[in-house]
Amino acid sequence: MLAEKYADRIEKIFSKYPDKRSAIMDLLYLAQEEYGWLSGDALEEVAALVDVDPTQAHSIAGFYTMYSEKPKGKYWFQVCTDLPCALRGADDFYQALCEYLGVEDGGTTEDGLFTVEQVMCLAACDRAPMMQCNFHYHENLDLDKVKALVEQLRQEAAAAQGE
Numbered sequence: 077m078l079a080e081k082y083a084d085r086i087e088k089i090f091s092k093y094p095d096k097r098s099a100i101m102d103l104l105y106l107a108q109e110e111y112g113w114l115s116g117d118a119l120e121e122v123a124a125l126v127d128v129d130p131t132q133a134h135s136i137a138g139f140y141t142m143y144s145e146k147p148k149g150k151y152w153f154q155v156c157t158d159l160p161c162a163l164r165g166a167d168d169f170y171q172a173l174c175e176y177l178g179v180e181d182g183g184t185t186e187d188g189l190f191t192v193e194q195v196m197c198l199a200a201c202d203r204a205p206m207m208q209c210n211f212h213y214h215e216n217l218d219l220d221k222v223k224a225l226v227e228q229l230r231q232e233a234a235a236a237q238g239e
C-alpha cells in the first residue's frame with residue numbers, strides 16, 4: 077500500500093498544497109510509478125488518501141494522457157502526431173516505429189517492454205518527430221535513432237533483470 081511504503085514522500089507531497097485534494101495529481105503519479113499503471117484499486121487507494129470519491133480520481137486519470145488506466149510496457153513511448161508534428165513526418169515515423177516493434181497503434185510488445193501510442197501536442201513541435209519515453213523527451217527522431225534507443229533500453233532492462 078502506498079500509505080505505508082511511501083509515508084514520508086506522501087507527507088512531503090501533502091505539505092506542498094493547501095488541502096489534501098490538491099495533491100491528487102502528484103499521488104496519481106506516485107501510484108503509477110509504483111504499480112506501472114492506474115488500476116481501479118490504485119485509483120481507489122489514491123482517492124482514499126485525499127478523501128475524494130473514486131470517480132474523481134477516475135475522471136482525472138482519464139483526462140490526462142500522462143496517466144494510463146491500462147497495463148503498459150516498462151517503457152512508454154508517446155509519439156506526438158498532432159498537426160505541426162505531422163507536417164514534419166510524425167505520422168510516417170509513428171507507423172515505422174509500430175512496424176519495427178511489431179505492434180498495433182496503442183499496443184505493447186510481446187516481451188512487455190514497450191508500449192507505443194499517439195498523443196497530442198507535447199510542446200516540442202519544432203523538434204518533430206518527437207516522443208516522450210517515461211516522460212523524458214526524445215526529439216528530431218528518425219527510425220535509426222529510435223532503433224538505437226530501443227536497443228539501449230532492452231539492454232538496460234536485461235541488466236536490471238540480472239541484478
Ligand code: FES
Binds near residue numbers: 156161199
Ligand atoms: S504538435 Fe507535436 S509537439 Fe506540438
